[in-house]
Amino acid sequence: MNNINDNTKIENGRTFMNMKIIGSGSYLPDNVINNSHFEDRIFLDETGEPIKYPESIIGKFKDITGIAERRYASKNQVASDLAFIAAERAISNAEVDKETLDYIIVAHNYGDVQYGTTQSDTVPSLATRVKKKLGIRNPSCIAYDLLFGCPGWNEGMIQANSFIKSGMAKRCMVIGTETLSRVVDPYDRDSMIYADGAGAVIVEGTTGEAGLLSFESATYAYDEADYLYFGSSFNSQHQEGTRYIKMKGRKIYEFALNKVPLAMQVCVEKANLDVTSIKKILIHQANEKMDEAIISRFYGLYHMQAPKGIMPMSIHKFGNSSVATIPTLYDLIIQGKIEDHSLEKGDIILFASVGAGMNINAFTYKF
Structure with a gap:
């Protein structure tokens, strides 16, 4: 586009x-809702069988997603x-x-x-x-x-x-x-x-001169449309006929790592920006490890390491609220409620997201 x-x-x-x-x-x-809220929850796999070693689920979950x-x-x-x-x-x-x-x-x-x-x-x-x-x-x-x-x-x-x-x-x-x-x-x-x-x-x-500088947007639906979908509960006896949000986590992770950094790169190039001019990247707060990997791969396209402090995070306290994650993160930064992160006049911000569709987009913005 x-x-x-x-x-x-x-x-x-x-x-x-x-x-x-x-x-x-x-x-x-x-x-x-703290992670302890889920400690007594019985989680099942896709076959309906209880997940082994449930006591380790909460700890691993925080290590991977960053969500507390x-x-x-x-x-x-x-x-x-x-x-x-x-x-x-x-x-x-x-x-x-x-x-x-x-x-x-x-x-x-x-x-x-x-x-x-x-x-x-x-x-x-x-x-x-x-x-x-x-x-x-x-x-x-x-x-x-x-x-x-x-x-x-x-x-x-x-x-x-x-x-x-x-x-x-x-x-x-x-x-x-x-x-x-x-x-x-x-x-x-x-x-x-x-x-x-x-x-x-x-x-x-x-x-x-301030404002939106460039954007990139795309939908990958040929093979990827059902990576996020509505499906039945893993417990076949639970509210039969009711459907819930489901995702193919590994597929989404691989898709995001392959496609999002490229969209971000195209967006930066459309704005004729030097990547070193980017002060902050506000990315969809989906999964801390995935977001870190996306940022790392994006800067890898320029044979660089990601600058320290480039990516503010709110997922630790607020989880993944889908479309709300980026605008709430932006507002929290403006309010001075994200520690060690602020925006100054003239700063270049790169916004990026990925989600059901599978859709990806990004835009550059001069604060």
């Missing part, structure tokens, strides 16, 4: 060279509720009138799932629900949902960029929200990975 960067789009007499973030907000539920705890939404909350709180905070942070938003783009995977069920509710769309909760009256504020797996928030940013640079919009809000805790198989050890949360940003057109 070609990046849109011709600097010629005009809207109401205004030329927008770029799209920049003017505010951010996030919401991570108060309900902290995660957040679950309260029983009375659904994904659109989390998105609404993050949206309110982003609007406040940006100090803009909510009625001036041209688009509200909400990335998610499973819609609103009520506590105690796995049924997805997406009518009306989550974006419409967020708009209603915000009390926005302007009918020209277009609200829609985006399904693109874990890279959904990144893709929403890419779409917002296209709207702004084509003159279709001046200001957009892009949200990533998910309650993955509602769609996990309790007998699958992968259930420990998933978490809930929401992050949002306000973006608008700018005539300055």
Whole structure:
């Protein structure tokens, strides 16, 4: 996909060279679930047999994923509720009138799932629900949902960029929200990975140099479409007919290591950047070991070692909340809540993600 960067789009007499973030907000539920929560859980393998040596599962899990705890939404909350709180905070942070938003783009995977069920509710769309909760009256504020797996928030940013640079919009809000805790198989050890949360940003057109510089996006579906899917519980007696999020972990790991670094490289080259100019890489918080391997392989393409401190991580405390991981990580950095990480004016950031589809994307951004 070609990046849109011709600097010629005009809207109401205004030329927008770029799209920049003017505010951010996030919401991570108060309900902290430590790894000890799973110590008495009976995990099964794909054949339905108990996994041997269950006492070692928790320790190995943290060593591989980096996850020590995660957040679950309260029983009375659904994904659109989390998105609404993050949206309110982003609007406040940006100090803009909510009625001036041209688009509200909400990335998610499973819609609103009520506590105690796995049924997805997406009518009306989550974006419409967020708009209603915000009390926005302007009918020209277009609200829609985006399904693109874990890279959904990144893709929403890419779409917002296209709207702004084509003159279709001046200001957009892009949200990533998910309650993955509602769609996990309790007998699958992968259930420990998933978490809930929401992050949002306000973006608008700018005539300055800061903002989105380039992007790369792709879908690999010929052999890879079923690497992440909805499947039956590993316990055949558990809620027959109900399906849960499932993944082929090894396949995803290999795919990510082979494809994501290349997408990141293409993105950097489209922006005509020297790789040494990148100050931070904000990557989907899926699995610490996998993310470290992706970063290592990316810099290996340039015959370099990854610079120390290049990759902020939030997965240790907040788990994998899919589309919410990158926007919440960004907002936490802006708030000064990620130790030893900050952003300064002029910094170059590389955003990257991989997820169900199988989809990958990346974009470079000048802070």
